[in-house]
Amino acid sequence: MSKATVIVTxxxxxxxxxxxxxxxxxxxEIVFFEEPDQARVAAMLMTGDAHLNAMAFADGSYAGxxxxxxxVHFRGxxxxxxxxxxxxxxxxxxxxGGTLRVAAPSILTGAWNxxxxxxxxxxxxxxxxxxxxxxxxxPYSGLYYSHLVEEATCTxxxxxQMVSTLSWVNVEAAAEIVVPEDAWVDWNANLETFITxxxxxxxxxxxxxxxxxxxxDQLFETKWHDGSGFSIADMLMRFVTALTSLGPxxxxxxxxxxxxxxxxxxxxxxxxxxxxAEAQVFHRIGDLFWPYYGTGMAPWHAVAVGxxxxxxxxxxxxxxxxxxxxxxxxxxxxxxALEGSHASRFIPYEPVLGQYVTSDEVASRYANLGGFxxxxxxxxxxxxxxxxxxxxxxxxxxxxxxxxxxxxEMDGFLVNP
Numbered sequence: 284m285s286k287a288t289v290i291v292t293x294x295x296x297x298x299x300x301x302x303x304x305x306x307x308x309x310x311x312e313i314v315f316f317e318e319p320d321q322a323r324v325a326a327m328l329m330t331g332d333a334h335l336n337a338m339a340f341a342d343g344s345y346a347g348x349x350x351x352x353x354x355v356h357f358r359g360x361x362x363x364x365x366x367x368x369x370x371x372x373x374x375x376x377x378x379x380g381g382t383l384r385v386a387a388p389s390i391l392t393g394a395w396n397x398x399x400x401x402x403x404x405x406x407x408x409x410x411x412x413x414x415x416x417x418x419x420x421x422p423y424s425g426l427y428y429s430h431l432v433e434e435a436t437c438t439x440x441x442x443x444q445m446v447s448t449l450s451w452v453n454v455e456a457a458a459e460i461v462v463p464e465d466a467w468v469d470w471n472a473n474l475e476t477f478i479t480x481x482x483x484x485x486x487x488x489x490x491x492x493x494x495x496x497x498x499x500d501q502l503f504e505t506k507w508h509d510g511s512g513f514s515i516a517d518m519l520m521r522f523v524t525a526l527t528s529l530g531p532x533x534x535x536x537x538x539x540x541x542x543x544x545x546x547x548x549x550x551x552x553x554x555x556x557x558x559x560a561e562a563q564v565f566h567r568i569g570d571l572f573w574p575y576y577g578t579g580m581a582p583w584h585a586v587a588v589g590x591x592x593x594x595x596x597x598x599x600x601x602x603x604x605x606x607x608x609x610x611x612x613x614x615x616x617x618x619x620a621l622e623g624s625h626a627s628r629f630i631p632y633e634p635v636l637g638q639y640v641t642s643d644e645v646a647s648r649y650a651n652l653g654g655f656x657x658x659x660x661x662x663x664x665x666x667x668x669x670x671x672x673x674x675x676x677x678x679x680x681x682x683x684x685x686x687x688x689x690x691x692e693m694d695g696f697l698v699n700p
Contacts, residue, residue: 308412308668308685309369310383315409317679318386327386337387340364340408360422361404365412365669365683391676394606395663397579397586398524407578409681413665414580415505415691417498417573418565424448427561430691431502433546435568437560438493447560454560462488462552466538470526475634477526480538490537490552494567498547506688507582508670509655511648515544516639518572520583523632525571539571579607584624584648585664587631592620608661609676617662625649 315337318324327333340361370378390409393401401407418427429451438455439445447454462468464481468488471478480488505513522539529536535554542548551567574580581589592605595616606613623629628645630637656662663671669683 308365308689309377309379311380311685312382312672313365313368313385313412313669313683314382315385315387315390315681315683317388317390319388321388324386333384333386335383335385337385337405337408340404360420361408361411362416363411363419364408365667366415366419390679390681391609391674394604395579395608396589396604396606397576397581398589399604400578400607402578409671409683410579410663410665412667412669412683413508413663413671414575414667415665415689416575417502417569418561420565425562426559427565429499431499431505432564433497433499435494435496435560435564437563438495439556440491443491443556445556445558445560445563449561452560452564457493460490460493460552462490462538463540466540466550466552467522467526468536468538469529470523472527475632477635488537491554492552492556492563492567494551494553494563496549496551496564496568497543498549500546501691502547504690505666506686506690507651507666508664508686508688509582509585509648509651510688511582511584511651513582513666514639514644515541515547516636517574517583518547518549519636519639520586520631521574521576522572523635524576524586536571579663580665580667582648582664582666583631583636584645584652585662587629588617588620588624588649588652588662590631591624591629592616595620608663608671608674614656614660618656621649621653621656621662625653 318327318333321336321338324333324336328336368383370381370383372378387405387408389403390405392403392406395401395406395410415430417431419430420427426448428449432451435452436455437445437447437452438457438460440458440460441456445454462480462484464479466480467477468480468483469478470476503513507513519541537552537554539552540550542550549568549572551571553567557563557566569575574582574586576586589605589607592613596605605616607617625646628642628649630640630645652662652664655664659670659672661671661674665671666689668686668689670686672682672684674681
C-alpha cells in the first residue's frame, strides 16, 4: 500500500467512524508511564514501546500509525480522549481490547484529591478518563455538546446578550427575573439546612439570568467505579459544598431550585452571563451541581470519607491534601474514616441529603467503597470509561482498565458534529 493510499484511508476512517458503535473505552487497558525525554518518546513511538504521546491531549484529535497495521486515534481533546480512543484496523474497523501505552512528560506530580489536588495537565489527562460529564466541550468551536441533557433554556434580562448555536439549548429574553421564594440561596452551617429566598430576602430578589436544565433519562444509568449508582444525592452533595462559599451577599449567585426528580430539572439564578448559552448551562449548572470538586470527580460517600479523614488529621496536618491514590498514611486515614462511616452509616449534611438516601443505600455505598479500596488500594472512584487499576508511584506508572459499567455511547463525539 502506498503512503498516499494510507493517508487517504486514514482520512476516510476518521470521517466515517461515527457510524461505528463506540461504547466506553475500546482498549482493555491503558498504561501511562513517565518519560520526560521527548526524543526518547519519539523513538518509542517508532518501535511500538509507546503508542501515544500525552502531549497530543492538548490537540483536538489525533491519529497515528502503530505497529501491527493499526491506527490509534481519539477525538475531543482532554475531556473525551479516553471516551473516543480506539484502535482501527486497516479496514477502518474498531479493534476492541489490547493495551494502549501512553508516554507523559510527568505524572503523579501532586496529590490526587478531588477537592484540593493536583491540577497538572498530564495528571488531569488521566483523571479525565475516569470522569463523565453531562456536557462535553468541542475543542474546535468551544461549544458544549449534550451528553446527558435533554434540553435547556437560558433566560436573560435585556440588555444582556446571549446566543445559542446547538439545538438542545435556547435563549429567551425577559423584562425581569424574580427569584422564587422557595429557591435555595444560602446555607445554614449550624442547622445544616438550606436558607430559602423568602427567609433571607422576604422583600424579594431579582437576577440577571435564569438557567433551566432538564437532564436525560440516562442520567441515573451512570455507575461509579465501585458499583454504586449515580444519584441525585451525588449532585446535591456538590451543591452543598459549593454553597458554603457562595451566597447572594458575597457573589453573583442568586439562588437555585430542584424542581423535578423525574426527569431531573434544575434552575439556577445568577447575575453572571456567558456570551453563549452552551457555556452558560455548563458553568451555571455544572459548577454547582455536577460532582466535580475542582480537581476531581467523586460520589458523595467518597467525599464524605475524605472529609472525615481530613478532620482526623487535626494537629498533625502538613497543609498538603490527602492523596487518594498513593501513600501509606493517606490509605490508613481513609481506611479508618471509611470503617467509621460504614459502621455509623454516616450521612454528611444529613438534614438535606438524608431526604434523598435510605439507610440501606448508605450501607451499600460504604460497602462498595470498601470493596473497591481493598481491590485497588486507592480511593479514586470516578464514573468514566476507565477505572484506575493500579498505581506504582516509584516507577511512575498508572494502569487504567476499561470500566464495564460505562454504557453511554460516544459515537457523536468521534467526528465534527
